[in-house]
Amino acid sequence: MSTGFSPYQLPDEYADIRSATRDVCDAGVAPHAAEADATATFPEQSYAALRSADLHAPHIPETYGGAGIDALGTAIVIEEVARACASSSLIPAVNKLGSLPLLLDGSEDLKRRYLPAVASGEAMFSYCLSEPEAGSDAASMTTRAVKDGDEWVLDGVKRWITNAGVSEFYTVFAVTDPDLGAKGGISAFVVEKGDAGVSFGKPEKKLGVKGSPTAEVYLDSVRLPADRLIGEVGQGFSLAMRTLDHTRVTIAAQALGIAQGALDAATAYAAEREQFGKPIAAFQGVQFLLADAAMKISAARELTYAAAAKSERGDADLTYFGAAAKCFASDAAMQITTDMVQVLGGYGYTQDFPVERMMRDAKITQIYEGTNQVQRIVIARELQRGKAF
Missing domain, CATH: 1.20.140.10 (Butyryl-CoA Dehydrogenase, subunit A, domain 3)
Structure with missing residues (x-):
């Protein structure tokens, strides 16, 4: 029986997203892929091409100045960028990874403070979970955040951080109560590249995705105002x-x-x-x-x-x-x-x-x-x- 409706077909809007992204990547990303790999440098020209088409952080809602592309459309964007250059695909991918905690649990003030800059391409957002001794076992992290009056003081090292040193903003997970561990003892914060006490290690020499820098992030008595907390204390x-x-x-x-x-x-x-x-x-x-x-x-x-x-x-x-x-x-x-x-x-x-x-x-x-x-x-x-x- 024919109803005139195909139940298993993506709407045309996703084909349009794919076509537009492929055009941008063919012209502005693919030509720089080999150079980014050979020189192990961040592909600035590719970033500019993605920014010009609002493809650098397509997931950010229109409310905060973003393109407002849903999860499926964003996946198609990342797929098409990776088809041309895997390193460049980490621009939209890591912008989503770093900023998603704000979208999930952040206050409206945090969202309005940080997301517009990412949406416009003025800044990127990275995600700091792993540590030298806490990879797959992330709950074993040792980075500490201690409350001091109206501030939090962060100390520790985060490793394997994609786009470290290039991104302006970082979602950082830290232990706020060592006795509680993963169930209530870890919290999340927004750290800015320019905060006093933030520094970066040398980029890792990697097998692949060489155009996307990966480095350690050092937190040396980094003082944050209380409103940089993402969500509730202990829910990190x-x-x-x-x-x-x-x-x-x-x-x-x-x-x-x-x-x-x-x-x-x-x-x-x-x-x-x-x-x-x-x-x-x-x-x-x-x-x-x-x-x-x-x-x-x-x-x-x-x-x-x-x-x-x-x-x-x-x-x-x-x-x-x-x-x-x-x-x-x-x-x-x-x-x-x-x-x-x-x-x-x-x-x-x-x-x-x-x-x-x-x-x-x-x-x-x-x-x-x-x-x-x-x-x-x-x-x-x-x-x-x-x-x-």
């Missing part, structure tokens, strides 16, 4: 985990875009490269590599988009879907980029073609915002709690 760890439920979707989208970029490059190469008198795309061995990649990308895209829709609605099974999308898409991206290097053979192993960069970039998506081993623990836990599907 819960806020950190809720934030990651939403932003794991952005990592899935990033991985998806990297994989799509590699498949696009390898497909074009296979159609042109000739051996034994015909294009290598005519050989079954190559066809199978391309076909497997296409299937995995299609599956990852459906899972990622479903998770993004659940993020927008705040569904009860978001934790499961966010972890599953991030884990599946990043594992697929690592396999696909490796296989696409194989399609290009010796050329794929050189910097003359982008797939070797994409293979290096893909690896981090299996690690950050929770390793894929941790994601599997989360998935299994949600199954046992009856909160999957």
